Amino acid sequence: MAAQCTINSDSVVCLNDFISFEVDLGSGTANSYAWKLGGNQTSTLAKPIAQYTSFGSKQIEVTVQLAGGGTCTATKSIFVHDRPTPQIYTDPNSNFCLTKNQVCFQDQSQPGKTGSAIVKRAILFGDGNADVTNNATNKQICYKYPASGRFNVVMEVTDAKGCYSRVYDTVEIYHDVPALFGYTLTGSCDSTLLCMENLTRIDSVNSYGFWWDFGDGYIDSTNWTMACHVYRDSGSFSPRLIVQSSPRCRDTFQQNNLISLDPIKFDVHLMDTVGCLGSAFHFEDRRLDKTSYQWDMIRSDGLIYYVATTPSALVVPTIIDKYVLRLTAKRGTCVRVTYTDTFEVLGPLAQMTVRNSSTCAVGDTTYFCDISLYRNSYGVIRVWDFGDKNAPGCTTDTKNGIHVNSNCRYSKDEYAKHKYNSEDCYQATLNLEDTITGCTSSQTMKVLIGQEFTTPSIMTYFNSKPCLGDQIERLFKFSVNTCATYYINPDSAANPNAWHPGLGEWKYKAKSDSSGFVTVGLVLAGGDSNSVCPGYTGGPKCSDTIWYHHWFQLFTPPVPDYVFTESEGCAPHLAEAEFLKKGDTTVRRMYWYWGDGESDTVDIAPGDTMPGFYQHLYRKNGVYTAMVVLENTQGCLEAYNQVMNVGHAAEVTTTGKACVGSCVDFSETVNYFYDSYEYWKDPFRISQGFEKIYWDFGDSTTDSTSNPTKCYQNQGSYVVKLISIDSNACADTVYLNLEVGGVQAKIHNPKQTILCSEIVQLFDSSYVINPSTGEKIVDYSWDFADGSRVKKLPNPYHFYSSFGEFYIKLKVKSDLGCESVDSVKVDVRGPLPSFQFVTDSIGCAPFSIELKNTSKQSVSWIWYFGDPNNTTLPTPFDSNVVFTYDKPGVYYLALYGADSIYNPATNNRQFCTAIYPDLRVPGQIEKKVIVLPNPKADFEIPDTVCVNEEFQVKSTADAKYNWHVWIWGNDDSLKTAQRQGSYKYNAAGTYGVWYKPTYPPDQMNRAVCLDSALKEIEVIDIKADFTIDTARSGPLHLQFINLSQGAVKYVWTVKGLDSTKVLHASNVTDLFYRFHPNKGRFEICLKAINERGCEDVVCQIFELDYPHHVRIPNVFTPGVLDGHNDAFDIDIEGEIQYHVSIFNRHSQLVFESGVDGQGNDGINWDGTREDGSTYPAGVYYLVFDYQFEYEQPVRYTGTITLLR
Missing domain, CATH: 2.60.40.10 (Immunoglobulins)
Structure with a gap:
């Protein structure tokens, strides 16, 4: 009988998720299970897990064999829901540049094919921020990123059945840089040189491009630092710099209408081009569109005279010349110069000199000389007017013989003369007139006839303050009303002979008379001595003197010189000033300026002396310049300065962060104002206690060492005090206000177990340790330890794409620079695929590798071998795998692992996957196989x-x-x-x-x-060799025998070494060579050549010679027993034939030989017969036949005398 049982499981599951089943038997014990899980999936496990890759209804059936016999069968229908299809689209028209970035995403997600509506959408922007919306209706989501960089965007959509899907995208926000340039302009109206200097805060290496657009069609994209361009076209131009700081970001900086080229035009009018000396010349530019003008006159010698800076000008030239008028005009940056026609200043210029212009009495003639300038003049008439009303009104003209001997009032002579007959001061005038141009000129000079006598009123003086000294207000000015030449002695008591001609002013620096009264002398002099008239001499000299006795009184200014009795002190320091000159009763007022902002005025009663000492209290250390001004009863003022050094100066600096738990390094600098030596750093002085320092850190702790370090344990405001004391017990105190901050980083109740594929949000609960200080947290940095970007938000979202244990770290920073870190460990549940190389990862093609699966929390795997065929190997087993690469290359391996994770929140299992290596995870690196080629060798x-x-x-x-x-x-x-x-x-x-x-x-x-x-x-092999056949050789001919081996061809060469000339070449096997008539050193070479063409050469050197000669004597003396010439010996060498026959006078043969003997060796004839008897002395007849090698036979006949 079949037992009753039921299947327990979820009724719905999402596509590719895992679902678990179990059977409820009620009672009884199962012996075996037979599951049909749908989709050809079966299992014999008690609690099987299934995964469905297709959606729709699935029929589940299980048959259980019971231990006591019998079976139990149960069925159940479940439904597999399709997952929603997420789609996110980044609008390409978004602004991806940091400054103005605005990135918009389009959500085009669709529900799965099983029809479940999307009820939740979460978009993680990759920087910690997220947009999480339920039942979202808005399809466009825009976001502004706070920082530049690459961000991984994740969108997750979840439908009503709890099925979710994710899609990933990447957004890059580029760091953009504002373009900026400075510039200089140089040029004129017709052209302007613009040089622009790039001030953009980026270098050319890090830019993606730049363009200088000068606005006139010219573009420069080469010169990054500076670009220059010359504008020559009329118009207004706006140059700009375009900088592309990243692939998508560019910025433009433009100077609008910076260049304006509008040629300056002139309409210059010169009213007169010719004028007499003294005439005014008027000129103007009637185009009043310039911003500045400058008129200059240029003389014929190139000298330039500045005239005016107005559009029109009036000038009266003082020099006769021809001038060019130049106008320099400017409008904006445009400068232009124009030159007008010349204008001419005409002469003459009357100038004269006089002899006897001052005579002591009537009687001397006065002579007048014309030294006028007649340049640019043409028909000048000269007329002298001597100013003598008593003279006849006639005109002397010596050239034309008119009134030559008359003492006329007028004259036309170049060198004129006139006799004044009465004493007076006359005005003599030279008048010139150009009859052609009409230009006139005149000069008047005084002529004094007779002596002029002084009167008290003839000289006056002016002075505002009669005090000694160089000050301008103490200057004396003299004025003399006279026709005569005068001399002034400003102080007769100083030097009675110190006369100064025409003296106008004088400064008195000391009293010559103790009373201060000054006597001034005046001399009126007569008699001329300064004329340049040629040929004339002056008359006698005369003078009159007047003395202005005690004309005025000079007063000595007070002497303010003083010294501080002590030029150094310690605050509070009572400084005492001591005057060097005591007992002065003329001082009526004393002004003190102490240099510390305080001043004093002391009035002194008439007749009283000023105090010899004066005191002032300096309350602070410092360097002060004290000045005193004394004023006497005559109003004379005098000042004097002195420097007072009070105490020493100390300064405190800090390094390090003033934060709770951190330490601050303090550093002091203590010096005297007047001495740079560091006494407070001198080890010896410190050891002796001469100088001391004391630190008070404001928290009841102190220190007396130099440059201490202080660690504050509490947050707050502290007043740090440094007291420095010198060897004189002088102290200085410096205060430093120090804010000690402190923050505590805290992650709020973090979720310590995170399921795979779960989006989490972390919350900050950091705080300022002492909020009353006003300190604020200004920076958050979340590090999720998975290689993702640090997120700078208080409460960021995060999605872990890999699994394992991670230490999340939060670091916060306050506006005081204080930092704190908190961290927490989280366990991200999911498969952890991994593998190791069993074999080497580098080899030669073909190359086989073996990999060991070392994964954790995975139930199925897919191997990716990265080969050109994209070979993959799915497997439910974690056994080793072997793969062979046939071709060289670099191949990247990956292992995909999968598992189902139980979610207690949903009481279900969800499918999770991971890949190894995941390069986003710190510590994981690429796994690659390098198959090296076998390069062919040949x-x-x-x-x-x-x-x-x-x-x-x-x-x-x-x-x-x-x-x-x-x-x-x-x-x-x-x-x-x-x-x-x-x-x-x-x-x-x-x-x-x-x-x-x-x-x-x-x-x-x-x-x-x-x-x-x-x-x-x-x-x-081949061997060349030869020898000589001596039997067939002679002195100058050789027979060579070839001894070479392996040769088929021969080359003989005979070369004379004495002449370096090749005498013979032959291809015979055995060479015979006749050297005659040559002799000397010879090189014989034999080259042997085999059938392959290989060669061997052997050479021998022979030295050949053939010495030969013959000398036939005609007398010999065998009868003289002296051992010499005892036989008839023919001296011959080198013969090949030799035969001697000797006959007596009866033609009888007395001796015959075919052998060449040597001396009396028994071979040569010694004048004896065969029996030993001797031949008589007398004349015998010789027949000698001989032959040399290489020559014809020779017969010699002659006589021989035998002497006894």
Whole structure:
């Protein structure tokens, strides 16, 4: 009988999620289970787990075999809901530049195909902020990022069945930089040079581009630091700088209408171009559109005279010349110069000199000389008017003989003369008139006839304060009303002979008379001595003197010089000033300015002396300049300064953060004002207690060391005090207000277990330790320890894409710079796939690897091998896997792991996946396999070579090889970085040449894959050799015998070494060569050539000579027993034939020989017969036949005299 049982499980599940089943038997014990889970899934577990990859209704069935026999079968229907389809679209028209960023996202998500509506949407912007909305109706979500960088955006949508899906996107906010430039302008109206200096706070390396747009069509994108351009076109231009600081961000800085090119035009009018000296010339520019004017006159010698800075000007030239008028005008940055026509100043200029212009009595003639300037004048008439009303009104004209001897009042002479007959002061005038131009000029001079006598009223003086000294108000000015030349003695008591001509003013620095009264002298002088008139002499001199006795009185100003009895002190310091001159009764008032902002005025009664000492209290340390001003009864003032050094100066500086738990380093600087030596730093003085310092840190703690460090334990405001004391017990106190802050970071009730795929929000509960100080937390930094960006929000959202244990850290910072950190460990539940290499990860193709699955919390895996075929290996097992790579390359591995995680909030299991390595997780790095290529090795070598023949080998291996090794098969090798080399064998044979190239491993892989090649080479031998056949050779001919081996061809060469000339060449096997008539040193070479063309050469050097001669005597003396000339000896050398016949006078043969003897050796004839008897003395006849090598036979006949 079948028992009753039921299936317990959820009725709905989301696509790809896990769902667990179990059977309720009621009573009884199960022996086995047979589950049909739908979708071809089965299980024999008591509590199976299923995952569905298709949506819709699924029929679940289980059959249980009971332990006591019987079965139980149960069925149940569940529904698999499709997940919603999330879609997020970033609007490309968003502003991605930090300053004005506004990123808009379009939500285009759709419900799953099973129709469940989307009820929740969460968008994590990647910086900790999020937008979480239920039943969202707005499809556009815009967000402004507070910082630049790349942000991972996550959108999660959840439907009414609790099924959710996520989509990921990336947003990059670019750091933009405002463009900025400075500029300089140089130029005129027609062109302007603009130079712009880039002031943008970014360098060219970090910019993505820049453009200088000068506004006239010219663009410069090359010169980052500065760009210059010349404007030549009319118009207004607005240059700008465009800087692209990132791929999407650019900024423009523009100077509107900076350049305005409008050529300056002139309308200059010169009223007169010619004028007489003294005439006014008027000129003007009638175009009044300039901002500034400058008129200049340029003389013919180039000298420039400034005229005016107004649009019109009036000038009266004082020099006769021809001038060019120049106008320099400016409008804005535009400057232009124009030159007008010339204008001419006409002469003449009357100038004269007089002899006897001052005479002591009537009687002398006065002479007048014309030294006028007649430049730019043409028809000048000269007329002298001597100013003598008593003279006849006639005009003397010596040139034309008119009134030559008359003492006329007028004259036309260049050098005129006139006699004044009465004493007076006359006004003589020279008048010039140009009859062509009409220009006139005149000059008048005084002529004094007779002596002028002084009167008291003839001289006066002016002075505002009759005190001694250089001050301008103490200057005396003199005025003399006279026609005569005068001299003034300003102080007769100082020097009675100190006369100054025409003296106008004088400063009195000292009293010459103790009373202060001054006597001034005046001399009126007659008699002329300064004329330049040629040929005339002056008359006698005369003078009159007047003395102004005690004309005025000079007063001595008071002497304010004083010293401080002590120029240094310690605050509060009572400074005492002592005057150097005591007992002065003329001082009526004393003004003190102490230099510390205080002053005193002391009035002194008439007749009283000023006090010799005066005191002032300096309340603070410092350097003060004290000044006293004394005023005497005559109103004379005099001042004097002195410096007072009071105490010393101290200064306190700090480093470090003034925060609770942190330490502050204090540093003091203490010095005297007048002495830079650091007494408070001198170890000896400190050890002796001469100088001391005391710190009071404001929290009841103190210190007496230099540069102390103080750690505050409580937040608050502290007044730090530094007291410095010198060896005189002088103290100075410096105060420093110190705010000690403190914050405490705190993460509020963090969720310490996070399920996979869960979006969490962290909350801040940090606080200021002492809020009464007004300190504020101004910065938050959340580090989620998963490689994501630090989030700068108080309460950020976060999504963990990987699983495991993470230490979340929150760091807060206050406006005082105080920091605090809190951290918490969270466990993110989910699969933790991982693997290790069993084999090496670097190898040569083909390369096989073995991987060990070391995953945790995973129930299924997919291996990704990263090969070109995108090979994957799904597996439910965690056993090792092996994979082979056939081709070289770098392959990146990944392991996808999956598991189901129980969610107690929903009482269900959810499907979680993870991938390893996850490069977003700190510490996880890429897992890669490097399959190295086997670069082909090969080389070229000849098949056959000769012994000692140098041959070439050349590598045809892969270019990757950079070190080449050839092993020649004879214990020798060649190692080189070159791809070719040479070698020669010295012995015949067959050799195996092994080529083994290498290349260095790269620094990353540290491995190489090498190839090699082996080839054979045959080495054949050939030997050249020869000798001489002496039997067939002579002194100048040789027969050579060829002894060469392995040759098929020969080349003989005969070369004379003394002449370096090749005498003979032959291809015969055995060479016969006749050297005659040549002799000397010869080189004989034999080249032997085998059938391959290999050669061997042997050379021998021979020195050949053939000395030969003959000398036939005609007398010999065998009868003289002296041992000399005892036989008839023919001296011959080198003969090949020799025969001597001697006859007596009866033609009888007395001696015959075919052998050349030597002296009396028994071979030569000694004048005896065969029997030993001697031939008589007398004349005998000789027949001598001989022959030399290479010559014809010779017969010699002659006589021989035998003497006894």
